[in-house]
Amino acid sequence: MSLLQIVLRSLRQHMLSTVITAFSIALASGLLMSVWVVKDQARANFTGVDSGFDGVFGARGSKLQLVLNSIFHLESSPGNLSWVQYERIADDRRVATAVPIAVGDNYYGYRLVGVTTNLFDVEYREGKKYAVRSGYLFNPSKKQAVVGSFAAERLKLKVGDTFHPYHGLIFEKNKQHAETYVVSGVMEQSNTPADRVIWIPIAGLQNMEGHNAETASDVSAVLVKLRGKSSGMMMNQEFNMQGDVMTFAWPIADTMSKLFNKIAPVEMVLRAVAFLVALVAAGSILASIYNSMNERRREIAILRALGARRSTIFAIVVLEASGIAALGAVAGFGVYYVIMSAAAWFIRQETGIVLNPLEFQPVMVWAPLAMLGLGALAGLVPAAKAYRTDVAENLTPIS
Amino acid sequence: MLLNIENLRKSFETPDGSVLTVVDIPAFSLDSGQQTALCGTSGSGKTTFLNLIAGILKPDGGRVELDGCPISEAGEAGRDRLRARTIGYIFQTFNLLQGYTCIENVLLGMSFGPGADRRWARELLGRVGLGQRLDHFPRQLSTGQQQRVAVARALANRPKLVLADEPTGNLDPTSAAESLGLIRETCRENGAALLLVSHDRGVLDQFDNVRDLADINRAAAWPGAGEAKP
Known part of the structure; x- marks a missing residue:
């Protein structure tokens, strides 16, 4: 029998503890991979999403709040800009495209965003424009809506359906507006926060019944595409450093990066917890094999009596620990997939950002290998005990 | 000559700190294919003697030469190798590995030697x-x-020497006779020498060559000999 067969036989013999210990390794490996992938993909997705715009203008206040509100459709608006301010931005020679948006209403928690139709001319990703999957774009002069794919799926809205918007960004049953909107189209999935939005003509949102008539022409933000990078620097200087009327969030990715840098300590804590879980799992291999050593002393003595060297016994125990870790590392991919699927579902539900559990990440190589290494290391202590087993003392009773 | 032993000595420290000599054999030998029974009372050092021949224990002094190899002078790895390739060991309690099937137990007997x-x-x-x-x-x-x-x-490892330690000790008389016949016959068929220790008169009577450990082991005559740990 080869060493490997002896190891497999031993694992089979101690099936229950093998399975339990391998499961703890699987949890640790799956958790390690999930923490890394969620962290990396979330950062890449949040800092990579600019919806095709270079910057966002909004009322004086937090850039992060402005970006979250206008690009990710999260958070409340930091304030409004007047239509005149919007026009001034749109007419600026440094601005190639300006898209005003207005927020303030929802339908069962999904935001209604008032927008002009030039939004649909912007490439949100290279070569990709927002497009309708069924129906057609809203008519700016009618009470029509184009529903993002995710929102349509969750709200079960289809072309021709009608609905009454609700006031505010958070759904409250008693705040229903009187206006009736007709779904004119459902958008193709873009895997961006736009999938969670119900797009309506900006005038429709501005003039919704119950909204303040004095601010009816205000916009919540203006998304801009610039002519060249130097324009961004100039406008940053002009509006953020020298001016005190508007905030210009530019570049969008930088604003989001700052958010992730701020929560970096939380990421570190998560990583530390994942590492601790990995160590505890490795400890469980050590404990499980070490505890079985007493009952296995005779077995070891028999193998030695049959000619197995001390080093062979040592190798068997280390391989056994590695085998448990390997089983756990393989099962860890299953655990990872379950955790990631749940995390991806939750993040998509809350933000519209889509994480892909099946996308390759380096952690998928190093985490299982690290668990294998830790498992082998954990096997060293019981292996040393097995190595020292006295043959004659642990064989049959002497005559 | 397959096995040659000269001035073999093995002592153990007792719990009270004194030293107890269990084996003190000036000379002992066995030819290839020879079948010898070794008798002795319980605690006379029979198992210790077999363990010294098998290289499981290292002697304090003297020389054990097996098939031309000085097993007593070999390091632990060398003794393991010699045991794996040259010796077959039948234990009183069989010492089969319970988690392994019959064929796997037999395969284990050759795994560390010829493969x-x-x-x-x-x-x-x-x-x-x-x-x-x-x-x-x-x-x-x-x-x-x-x-x-x-x-x-x-x-299994096609040994040149089979050591059998009270192999019939746990069997009823009929099974014991049958089993003994089997051991002797299979050793003969495979050209292996047999050194069998027993205190069962019925077993010993079947051997032409029977040695009393008390005659060859000077330590066996001592009161309490062999009762310490092996």
Whole structure:
């Protein structure tokens, strides 16, 4: 029998503890991979999403709040800009495209965003424009809506359906507006926060019944595409450093990066917890094999009596620990997939950002290998005990 | 000469700190293919003697030469290698590994020496009458059948010397006689010498060559000899 067969036989013999210990390794490996992938993909997705715009203008206040509100459709608006301010931005020679948006209403928690139709001319990703999957774009002069794919799926809205918007960004049953909107189209999935939005003509949102008539022409933000990078620097200087009327969030990715840098300590804590879980799992291999050593002393003595060297016994125990870790590392991919699927579902539900559990990440190589290494290391202590087993003392009773 | 022993000594420290000599054998030898029975009372050092020959224990002094190799002077790895290739050991309690099937137990007997040979293992188990029980676990066999597996395992590495430590001690008289016949016959068939220790008169009577440990082991005559740990 080869060493490997002896190891497999031993694992089979101690099936229950093998399975339990391998499961703890699987949890640790799956958790390690999930923490890394969620962290990396979330950062890449949040800092990579600019919806095709270079910057966002909004009322004086937090850039992060402005970006979250206008690009990710999260958070409340930091304030409004007047239509005149919007026009001034749109007419600026440094601005190639300006898209005003207005927020303030929802339908069962999904935001209604008032927008002009030039939004649909912007490439949100290279070569990709927002497009309708069924129906057609809203008519700016009618009470029509184009529903993002995710929102349509969750709200079960289809072309021709009608609905009454609700006031505010958070759904409250008693705040229903009187206006009736007709779904004119459902958008193709873009895997961006736009999938969670119900797009309506900006005038429709501005003039919704119950909204303040004095601010009816205000916009919540203006998304801009610039002519060249130097324009961004100039406008940053002009509006953020020298001016005190508007905030210009530019570049969008930088604003989001700052958010992730701020929560970096939380990421570190998560990583530390994942590492601790990995160590505890490795400890469980050590404990499980070490505890079985007493009952296995005779077995070891028999193998030695049959000619197995001390080093062979040592190798068997280390391989056994590695085998448990390997089983756990393989099962860890299953655990990872379950955790990631749940995390991806939750993040998509809350933000519209889509994480892909099946996308390759380096952690998928190093985490299982690290668990294998830790498992082998954990096997060293019981292996040393097995190595020292006295043959004659642990064989049959002497005559 | 297959086995040659000169001035072999082994002592152990007792719990009270004194030193107890268990084996003190000036000379002992065995020829290739020879079958010798060794008798002695309980605690006379029989197992210790066999363990010294097998290289499981290292002697305090003297020389054990097996098939031209000075096993007493070899390091632990060397003794392991010699045991794996040259010696078959049948234990009183068989010492089968319970988590392994019959054929796996026999395969283990050759794994550390010449290497696993499934056909040879199957043939050996067939010879001891267990050709139909290859995949049975020891707990699924009778005591006599377990002993047959132990015999097959001892011969698995095609040893030049088979050491048998009270191999019939746990068997009823009929099974013991049958088992002893089997051990002697299979050793003969495989050209292996046999050194069997027993205190059972019925077993000893079947050997032409019977040695009393008290005659060759000066320590065996001492009161309490061999009762310390091996």
